[in-house]
Amino acid sequence: MPQYSLINSKMLSIKLHGEEVYAKRGSMIAYTGQVDFAPSSSGSEGLGGRAMRSVTGEQMSLMSARGTGEVLYAFYGLHVTLIQLSEETFFAESESLLAYDGRLRSGTQFMGSGGMQGMLRGAATGSGLFTTTLEGAGELAIVSDGDSFALDVTHERPIFVDPQAYIGHRGQLQSNIVTDVGWKSFVGQSSGESYQLKFTGLGTVYIQAAERGGNR
Amino acid sequence: MILNAQTLPANGNINPYAFCIDVTGEMLIRKGKMIAYYGALRFEALGAGPFEVLVNEVLNSPLHARNFVVVTGRGKLILGDRGHNLASYDLEDGSLVVRSENVLGFQPTLACRESIIPGYLTLLGTGSFVASSNGPVHFLEPPVKVDEDALLGWADMPSPSYRYDYNYVRGALRTVGALVKGWGTGEEKQLDFSGNGTVLIQASERGVQR
Numbered sequence: 047m048p049q050y051s052l053i054n055s056k057m058l059s060i061k062l063h064g065e066e067v068y069a070k071r072g073s074m075i076a077y078t079g080q081v082d083f084a085p086s087s088s089g090s091e092g093l094g095g096r097a098m099r100s101v102t103g104e105q106m107s108l109m110s111a112r113g114t115g116e117v118l119y120a121f122y123g124l125h126v127t128l129i130q131l132s133e134e135t136f137f138a139e140s141e142s143l144l145a146y147d148g149r150l151r152s153g154t155q156f157m158g159s160g161g162m163q164g165m166l167r168g169a170a171t172g173s174g175l176f177t178t179t180l181e182g183a184g185e186l187a188i189v190s191d192g193d194s195f196a197l198d199v200t201h202e203r204p205i206f207v208d209p210q211a212y213i214g215h216r217g218q219l220q221s222n223i224v225t226d227v228g229w230k231s232f233v234g235q236s237s238g239e240s241y242q243l244k245f246t247g248l249g250t251v252y253i254q255a256a257e258r259g260g261n262r
Numbered sequence: 263m264i265l266n267a268q269t270l271p272a273n274g275n276i277n278p279y280a281f282c283i284d285v286t287g288e289m290l291i292r293k294g295k296m297i298a299y300y301g302a303l304r305f306e307a308l309g310a311g312p313f314e315v316l317v318n319e320v321l322n323s324p325l326h327a328r329n330f331v332v333v334t335g336r337g338k339l340i341l342g343d344r345g346h347n348l349a350s351y352d353l354e355d356g357s358l359v360v361r362s363e364n365v366l367g368f369q370p371t372l373a374c375r376e377s378i379i380p381g382y383l384t385l386l387g388t389g390s391f392v393a394s395s396n397g398p399v400h401f402l403e404p405p406v407k408v409d410e411d412a413l414l415g416w417a418d419m420p421s422p423s424y425r426y427d428y429n430y431v432r433g434a435l436r437t438v439g440a441l442v443k444g445w446g447t448g449e450e451k452q453l454d455f456s457g458n459g460t461v462l463i464q465a466s467e468r469g470v471q472r
Contacts, residue, residue, distance in 0.1 A: 193280075195265060196263070206298060206299050207297065211298065253297055255276075255342030256342055257342070257344065
């Protein structure tokens with residue numbers, strides 16, 4: 047079992063004993079031991095998942111590391127958060143995903159409602175409306191601009207999130223794309239703020255204090 | 263730790279980069295800086311119907327009014343800005359000139375006016391506002407000379423003037439070529455503050471891309 051630990055708030059260490067770890071391409075900063083790196087476009091998912099990705103634009107640019115040793119990962123000085131899964135599904139924005147391993151199965155899922163039309167809109171804008179899913183038991187690491195933090199969602203208390211600040215979520219949550227008419231009519235055109243993600247149900251949402259697609 | 267609507271701070275930092283506002287009435291926030299919220303909040307354009315008074319009294323500038331929206335209702339609103347440090351500041355019958363893009367939100371008890379310096383706005387009156395900075399804000403006392411890009415704002419003092427290095431001015435007077443960009447150290451032009459008051463700077467030269 048690969049062992050995940052944080053060296054500091056921006057540096058991740060994974061100890062390998064022959065397993066395979068998938069991580070953001072270019073995020074390896076050092077390693078010891080005998081480790082081989084290879085590009086991987088889809089991590090631990092099948093051919094269907096790969097086709098889904100190319101259609102939806104929820105691209106993951108991954109590399110796999112296999113071998114024995116310790117690998118250090120960091121990405122542009124972004125903060126790293128470790129998340130522990132116990133036989134559940136984590137929904138992650140693919141850009142925020144730093145590393146996971148073969149214990150988790152990955153896939154793609156649409157976040158909004160609105161049927162085919164909503165889906166096409168999401169695919170066209172490519173702004174966090176599709177997410178990567180990771181299912182199983184094990185650890186994963188996410189990166190965030192500034193500390194990420196977790197927000198609780200209950201049946202009485204839904205939450206509204208800027209899609210560009212969204213990192214991921216877990217639990218029994220339904221997500222909807224909400225358009226605020228007042229907001230949209232004014233902000234509309236290109237700022238990408240005219241829709242928000244509304245989460246209802248029971249679970250946890252992770253966000254970062256920055257909007258993706260700004261200066262990176 | 264997982265936060266919820268009750269445990270979120272009321273008007274405080276969640277971490278250095280995210281700030282939570284307990285909205286009970288009206289609040290003006292910069293467009294696009296909302297990252298999440300709980301509760302029944304509405305985001306409306308200034309000048310969209312019921313906010314004529316705000317336009318006249320609070321945000322009397324077409325230039326800046328375009329960048330702000332009015333939040334109404336009750337709920338917890340979380341702001342974030344490119345991973346910059348966020349903090350809340352109180353103004354008591356004060357006058358503060360601050361870089362416009364760093365002002366993320368303010369109470370309508372403050373009046374926002376267009377500063378004569380482009381890219382800056384003036385906050386007048388009593389109330390609190392939320393602002394971002396690259397790294398924590400550092401306060402300086404005049405007389406001081408400040409790099410234009412690191413400047414965040416200044417309070418209760420006269421406007422600054424530009425000051426050029428002696429060698430730069432001499433070179434500029436001698437040849438036209440001296441005015442071509444890329445010449446010199448890039449540090450030959452500063453803002454010169456004098457008088458009484460406070461100058462606010464950040465640990466960043468704006469526009470530096472990561």
